[in-house]
Amino acid sequence: MQHTKAGEPQILIDLSTAIIGTDAGTLQCRLVDDGDDAQPRRLPFGPFVPDQHRTMEIGLRQWVGEQVGVELGHVEQLYTFADRGRQHTTPGAPHVVSVGYLALTNQTGRQTRAWRDIYSFFPWEDWREGEPSMLADIIYPALDSWLAQHSERRESARLAFGRDGLAWGEEYVLERYELLYEAGLVAEAFADGRENAAPTPAVPGEPLQLDHRRILATAVGRLRAKLKYRPVIFDLMPLTFTLTQLQHTAETVLGVGLHKQNFRRLVEKSGFVEATGKMSKSRGRPAELFRFRHQERSERPLAGLRVSPGRLRPSDPSP
Amino acid sequence: MQHTKAGEPQILIDLSTAIIGTDAGTLQCRLVDDGDDAQPRRLPFGPFVPDQHRTMEIGLRQWVGEQVGVELGHVEQLYTFADRGRQHTTPGAPHVVSVGYLALTNQTGRQTRAWRDIYSFFPWEDWREGEPSMLADIIYPALDSWLAQHSERRESARLAFGRDGLAWGEEYVLERYELLYEAGLVAEAFADGRENAAPTPAVPGEPLQLDHRRILATAVGRLRAKLKYRPVIFDLMPLTFTLTQLQHTAETVLGVGLHKQNFRRLVEKSGFVEATGKMSKSRGRPAELFRFRHQERSERPLAGLRVSPGRLRPSDPSP
DNA sequence: CCATTTATGCTCAAATTGAGTATAATATCA
DNA sequence: TGATATTATACTCAATTTGAGCATAAATGG
CATH class of the missing domain: 3.90.79.10 (Nucleoside Triphosphate Pyrophosphohydrolase)
Structure with a gap:
């Protein structure tokens, strides 16, 4: 021992x-x-x-x-x-x-x-209005020049950022942040004294103290992944909500837009929600208010919200 | 600070x-x-x-x-x-x-x-020959008598062990072990001085030192879950293998039997393996030997081996 | 009443899944 | 040698799920 x-x-x-x-x-x-x-x-x-x-x-x-x-x-x-x-x-x-x-x-x-x-800490993670232009304009050029010296990290970068042919995997938030850190492109890399880092970070996005941006990236990545197989999204919702509100929350977390009718079908079929009978009042047609069925959390533990973003689309504007 | x-x-x-x-x-x-x-x-x-x-x-x-x-x-x-x-x-x-x-x-x-x-530490986890009889004979009666005093844990137990109507979720290895520990039914509970634990554990399964059985349960649970969305199974395989060997490995890890033809279809379609052209020799018809395509690990990171055990079946005997 | 906005219902083809049946290629043994 | 057992592999088929879009409904504000 x-x-x-x-x-x-x-x-x-x-x-x-x-x-x-x-x-x-x-x-x-x-x-x-x-x-x-x-x-x-x-x-x-x-x-x-x-x-x-x-x-x-x-x-x-x-x-x-x-x-x-x-x-x-x-x-x-x-x-x-x-x-x-x-x-x-x-x-x-x-x-x-x-x-x-x-x-x-x-x-x-x-x-x-x-x-x-x-998203002010990770502006490259918000694809709700399409691919953020900063990726092509700033991040990829900077990353590529670093990768030229570090070809062993090429594949990881390809995977993390979904480049040449690969799809953007919204859950690889940590992997992307870590790669930018390694490449000396975020402020924390300089603060930690990494030699390849410039005092002024090459990539937009606010820094946090200590390793807190790293922890936050881990959190967002885990949350995005978990959304797909556990009903955690309801912990972000008020007691009652419309399906559109639920969808907006999912889109906000995932950073991508979703197909409205299919999202609705998915949620209704999942059994996780039940109608309250009440209606919300907003601009257009009133929407039915739903609540989370807590019992279902155990009855269908595996189902979760398997939202598939389909081809990325701009999400509708929030109310 | x-x-x-x-x-x-x-x-x-x-x-x-x-x-x-x-x-x-x-x-x-x-x-x-x-x-x-x-x-x-x-x-x-x-x-x-x-x-x-x-x-x-x-x-x-x-x-x-x-x-x-x-x-x-x-x-x-x-x-x-x-x-x-x-x-x-x-x-x-x-x-x-x-x-x-x-x-x-x-x-x-x-x-x-x-x-x-x-499975000598978690004998209740091996369902390859069907539901282990010890569940109905020993574990459920013991658990139920504890649950009678601890009704707040009823739902967790229902979920973890897939009782009354729920399905057995093979990845809840840790949740099951922790429940047995809490209920004082495993040796470590007594060793840790929990008052409700008997010196002779009520439930079969060998103990380990310190919290090592807990860590092992976490490991098996994580591995079983991960098998379904990442190609980790190939880290358990030799350089070349037949699809039957691959299936047996998956069944061994998951502790359930799988449908042979569908497993084959899944693996071939996934693109994770390629034929070597060589053949294995065993008792029946020779099987083609495959190897893992390392490049695919990054090209299809999300796919993994989404094996669905279907209705539990006894797995074919190992060669 | 009409245009606008939002919600909801419904269809349809493609792809995936679950469960078989059928056939092929070897070894073994009477 | 030829039947039998054993294992591998191919193919089918229905049910379900997914991705995409069209159509209709119910409110609001002029």
Whole structure:
């Protein structure tokens, strides 16, 4: 049995949570407003203290409660990041490992400036209006010039960005971000002291502190993937909603447009929703209001919302 | 910014790896033979030492190399377990957090007694010969009597074990094990000092040290799920193989029988394999030997092997 | 009343899936 | 040697699911 010898550097575990919600066609993430003039740039996070936290989830709920006070629906562990040099560690300080969590909420919070549009951190991820022009204009040229020196990463890049013939896989959010980081094209690469990174990032998209943009990318990727086989989308919805609202939420998360009639057919057949009998009032014909059938969550655990974006189409404008 | 104050108990991270392979119709896991007379009962594991390990994967590869020397194919992080009381911690000792990894190998290793049949730890998971009778005979009665006191866990149990009307979901391996643990029906529950656990476990299935059976359950569950959407099965296969061998491997992992003709159609259409032109010789008609097309791994990343077990059938006997 | 907007119903062909039946190519054994 | 067992592979067929689009309904604002 081999265990740490005394004198080795201490390990500290940070619990960081990406809290995701949607509002008016935007995919939002709750950051912490530390009160100064600067833009909020960090996720709620804090150390895992085994004496106080029987489980890590209890710990994270404490930090979320203290720092942002958002009510959490679905919570899941994402990944544990421990690479040296990705946390701006100062020498001598304990090594920081971060355990990232994804949390969903249906609380819409435009009220505070700490709710930020996730696509401002990953502008290349929003294909609802078609392929973002920045891909062809900025990202691909920059990436290609890096790939010229790193041909061993060619295939990964091809897969992640769905280039020459491959389809854009909306769930490869982390893979894309990591590739841009590796290539020195995002601000964090410079902050972490990577030599190939320029002080001014080549690619648009706001940075976050520490490895928080990485954790957020993991969260969005996981959420997009999970949407297709588990009914997690309902954790983002209010108690009652129209099918169009549900579709807009799905499109906002996935970053692509969906075929309206087929989406409706899919959802109705899934058994996850039931009509309330009430109607919504908006501009055109009133829509029926539905609610999530909680019992179904267990009765059809595998079904989920298997939305297939079909050929990418611009989504209809949000109401 | 909140970080650990001095004097708090130290945290130690263990990297534990479930190395999985198949051999002659068995699903195997590599344990560590510590040389004494006792059965091997632990996964290869060791501490994450940030000074020596730039990443956790480097650390795990060191421990695997030193303790079992198996060559690893696909490696992936599973989950980070940190609940108090699941690691037999002695008071005062540092709190142990374990990061579990799954590794696949095509090395078949009957040579050492340290390769163990995974279904000896989870005998209720092997449905290749139909539903194991122990479920109806032992597990369900025991579980039900616990559920009588814990009705809030009823739905989870229903989902995990696919009872009254629900289908058996082969990927819920961890959920099933955790429920049995919670109910005090497996040996580790007693070892961890849970009050509702009997010294002699109610349910068959060998225990492992520490939380290693939990990690192994996570590994099998993840592998079963992943088989359906990524071509990981080929990391378990030799360089060339017949489609029947491939099917047997899939059945061994999933623990269910599959429809032969449809499996063949699925695999051929997927583009993941190509014929070598050579033939295998066995008892009946010779079968064509195939190899995995590595290029396809990136060309069709989403396809995977979407095997659907159909109505459970006994699988054909292994050659 | 008419144009506009949004919601919902319905059709239709293509592709996929689930479950067989039929046939081919080998080994084994009486 | 020829029948039999064994394994592999080809092909069929109906049911279901998917992708795409057309048509109609119910509201609103002039």
